[in-house]
Amino acid sequence: MTAPAPALAPPADPRRPGPPGRRSHLPAVTRRAQARLGVLLVLPLLVVMAVFLLFPMANAIYYVFVDFDGIDLTPPFVGLDNFSELFRDPKVWAAFKNNAIWIVLGTIGPLVLGLALALLLWNVERGSVVYKVVFFLPYVLPQVAVAVVWGWIYEPSRGWLNKVLDLVGLGAFTTGWLGNPDTALYAVLATAIWATLGFVFVILLSALRTVDTDLVDAARLDGANGAQRLRHIVLPQIMPVFLMITTITLLGGFSVFEYVFVMTGGGPAGATDVLGTYAYSSAFQLNRISYGTSLALVITLMAVPFAVWLNRLQRRIALDGPGA
């Protein structure tokens, strides 16, 4: 990106071999001008990063070591008390458990269903655009709108889910989906999976278009069944894309907030609280800014290793193949 294009580079002077490697043959004045231009070009981004990322990040790190309630501008220093309280707080562990459920089901669900849909429609030419649009549409809808509408669907007396269950003779399964602590989290999760499914489907379908079908046909001739062809022929070829989607959906499980906040507010009685909603309520409803910030930092620290590991795995497979 930074090396000048060969066609634009001045011809090398055969009498002056010059130092090998990266030294430019441009005059010093031009190099300085280019450097200044480069700095000018990246300056806006640096300012944005400093204002909206580095400063708030430093601010956040400061807050976790004090007890800031949003009012007192000289909050007392408390060292690691916020973190020690956090690990003793049963509500944190309950929220963490919900995050874990979300990470597992919220990752596996869209991947499995999205892959199944993509495989079903892999070789379908007629109407494929319609399928893509129909399945992708929920993903581009605002999460809040999706959450509100699904809240209506789940409503016990007027929502159509219970009405449909009644109609088909499954009235025994009707319940207050979002108000029942046994079903609320899974009801919200199902909404999120429904909304994410289209994204996974479209990406995987695009990846499937790049699969070498000769290999698939050869495997079929060799007697490989569908599952074997999927496992040994198809999946290895789309693995980098598959891992990319896994990374996105898995990290979404750490930072989940909107669906829970809108559909249940973490209730009933904290049954659907995840770390994000608990951090929010601690910071902004109980005015425990420092405690909420500590919680948010912990979420960050938990998510980063997964992101790095999955990214490295994806790169390695992309470069060396799935057997690496």
Place this chain on the structure above:
Amino acid sequence: MKLFPARTAVVTACLLATACTGGTTESAGGDDGGGSTATLRYLIEQQEDASSQEALQEHIDADFTQESGIEVEVESLPLEVMRTVLQTQLRSGEGPDVFAWGSGPSFGGALAEAGLVRDLTSDYEEHGWEVYDFARERVTVDGKVYGLPGEAETIGLYYNKDVFAELGLEEPQSLDDVRAASEAVREAGMTPMAVGDKEGWEGGHLLSMALSSAVGSDGMEALVSGEQPWTSPEVVAALQLWKDFDAAGFLPESPTSVDYDTSTALFFSGDAAMIPTGSWLVAEIEDNADFEVGYIPFPAPDGPGIFAGGLGSGPYVSANTDDEDASLEFLDFLASPEHAQWTVENLATIPPREVDSDELEVSPLFGQVLEDTAELSASGDFGYNIDVLVSDAFNEAMYDGMQAVFTGQSTPEQVAATLEAAQS
């Protein structure tokens, strides 16, 4: 490009981390170097009916700005957003000059202790602002008055008079009457009480009304002040009451799945015969219900009970306002009997001061609410709406506790113990 997902993750996580940090930037008190034209910003909680804000703006323009020459811009934010940004705005000097906010320790009290609102004690005397004594106490911190009380609110039980008449039921005078009426309504295939507790705050009102009627105003004072423990049998009984009502089928299926708007819709549509909620519903009832409605205190175990009372959001003056004189002049307008009368007639709210009801054109239901409030305010015999008088931590325990009682996650005794722990 190779690190894109990891970087994205880090950035996302960092943003999440920083999202919870309140700003503490302390800028110089909002001196924007503008001219001397007095334009005040008046921030209020977002109204359910958007036309209410427009009507308020027009009223201020016509009855205040034209006389005083002071422009007022009425702004609004959802309550949840106000909770998160108001303190930061006030501290930075970028906040509103005058704003409507709740009373009690979690709301105006916290701002007063932080020095973010103006002390109005001397202004009360200077301008002769008249409000009910109990209301003035609610905006008083350490002997200093920091705001004008918001509209008075009572919490009680609305009932559909037409349905009661069809079923041959009388107005309930005790809890046994409520049970008998509920059974009759349920037998008729309707929902006896439209109760929703999905948001959580509704549970605080349910507890407030049942407990207020059970222990009376002195008993509520003893509980809120800490003289009486929240593990008292009366508190447990009030929690148990709602659990029993739910178990008996007096409430909609799974109240924790039903939000407030749905519960009111159940009542307006005639699907439910009663709704326990506050006087703020009067205007909506008049707009939406095509049947006669009665409003009574939630009955006590042995009698008619008392209303639980509280205050809505009232105006405060920012300590960092650029124009203190104009702000006080505007506050004087908001405290005037003319403005009180306008709010009664146009917003169907109950001002925290006496109004001459003979001059008002209001519905019989609202007229009754006004008279009840005036009587209660004079006598002082009303219960408490708990959530405006206690800390955020207590409120959270109460909201979660009521939901836990409904869902069976906790017993009433366990919830009472949690409330006591939150109080201390």
